[in-house]
Amino acid sequence: MNEHPLYLDGNALAGPLGEVFTTDPTTAWRLCPACRLPATLAQLHVYGPEPGLTARCPGCAAVALRVVTQPGHLWLQLGSGAGAFRFSRPHDRVRNPG
Amino acid sequence: MHGWRRARLTERTRQTATGRTLRLDVPEWPGHLPGQHVDIRLTADDGYQAVRSYSLAAPAGAGAGSIELGVQATSGGEVSPYLADDLPLGAEVEARGPLGGWFVWTPRESGPLLLVAGGSGIVPLMAMVRARLASASDEPCTLLYSVRSPAEVWYAEELDAAAHRIRVRLLHTRVAPDGSARPAGRIGGPDLRDLPPSAEGRCYVCGPTGFVEHVGELLLTTGYAPGRIRTERFG
Numbered sequence: 001m002n003e004h005p006l007y008l009d010g011n012a013l014a015g016p017l018g019e020v021f022t023t024d025p026t027t028a029w030r031l032c033p034a035c036r037l038p039a040t041l042a043q044l045h046v047y048g049p050e051p052g053l054t055a056r057c058p059g060c061a062a063v064a065l066r067v068v069t070q071p072g073h074l075w076l077q078l079g080s081g082a083g084a085f086r087f088s089r090p091h092d093r094v095r096n097p098g
Numbered sequence: 099m100h101g102w103r104r105a106r107l108t109e110r111t112r113q114t115a116t117g118r119t120l121r122l123d124v125p126e127w128p129g130h131l132p133g134q135h136v137d138i139r140l141t142a143d144d145g146y147q148a149v150r151s152y153s154l155a156a157p158a159g160a161g162a163g164s165i166e167l168g169v170q171a172t173s174g175g176e177v178s179p180y181l182a183d184d185l186p187l188g189a190e191v192e193a194r195g196p197l198g199g200w201f202v203w204t205p206r207e208s209g210p211l212l213l214v215a216g217g218s219g220i221v222p223l224m225a226m227v228r229a230r231l232a233s234a235s236d237e238p239c240t241l242l243y244s245v246r247s248p249a250e251v252w253y254a255e256e257l258d259a260a261a262h263r264i265r266v267r268l269l270h271t272r273v274a275p276d277g278s279a280r281p282a283g284r285i286g287g288p289d290l291r292d293l294p295p296s297a298e299g300r301c302y303v304c305g306p307t308g309f310v311e312h313v314g315e316l317l318l319t320t321g322y323a324p325g326r327i328r329t330e331r332f333g
Binding site for chain 1: 135137147149151194195197198199200201307308328329330331332
């Protein structure tokens with residue numbers, strides 16, 4: 001609610017990234033390839049100002065992703081070459097046979 | 099889930115000098131969980147759009163097509179002062195949500211609950227308090243609520259009335275009420291005494307970034323495992 005804070009966190013990315021992900025992105029889990037700190041997307045530190053948001057590892061500040069929202073377009077860059085999010089897919093579980 | 103819906107302002111309640119709760123009718127609202135937020139989009143006559151996030155202050159329930167938001171007017175802000183005081187009753191904005199599945203608590207979760215709010219960070223935690231009060235749960239629930247002065251307390255009467263079911267501890271940072279045993283000051287280690295056992299509980303912290311960082315460190319020092327702490331910085 002402070003419109004220009006030092007940084008926010010990944011909770012604030014739920015809306016922008018929700019435009020391109022069908023699963024809630026804030027619970028996606030990530031292991032930082034630089035410092036090995038695990039974090040959900042919600043726990044990343046997010047720097048503005050909008051419309052460009054940069055999400056960084058809360059441990060070492062390595063860039064996890066950048067998202068820029070424009071009228072008609074959303075740009076998403078994952079990492080600076082490494083680091084992948086693991087999404088839970090609750091409707092796609094493998095059933096036990098029998 | 100993430101399309102924009104029309105939302106009509108139906109009620110505005112003054113909480114503090116600059117804090118308001120807004121009730122909006124949102125047709126076909128799908129419901130939400132305590133702790134979630136919405137994005138609100140305003141469109142100017144010339145097409146310029148601004149989007150801001152606001153926390154949902156009440157659990158989904160009786161008023162299924164209606165949501166309650168907390169808005170703290172920020173001095174010089176582009177959106178929040180307008181929503182807080184100028185958007186007329188009956189006017190429409192656009193809302194997208196519910197958003198966020200991580201900073202969420204529901205009464206189905208077992209174990210003690212610790213909530214730590216800084217200023218208007220109370221808003222999403224109030225949705226959790228209300229859900230807790232509406233449930234049959236008798237697990238311990240503690241709210242530590244940091245405010246500058248007694249006049250800055252949101253939901254003051256409701257929290258007073260809830261004092262027999264949850265423990266509410268107000269922590270005044272600038273001006274303490276007359277006769278207060280605790281001098282005004284920032285939340286510190288002594289304020290975390292007598293808390294629910296850290297090994298079993300869940301803890302939710304919401305407030306300005308500096309407050310959340312400070313409280314997070316205090317909780318880790320107190321023995322809370324990082325995996326039991328969920329945080330949301332102002333948004």
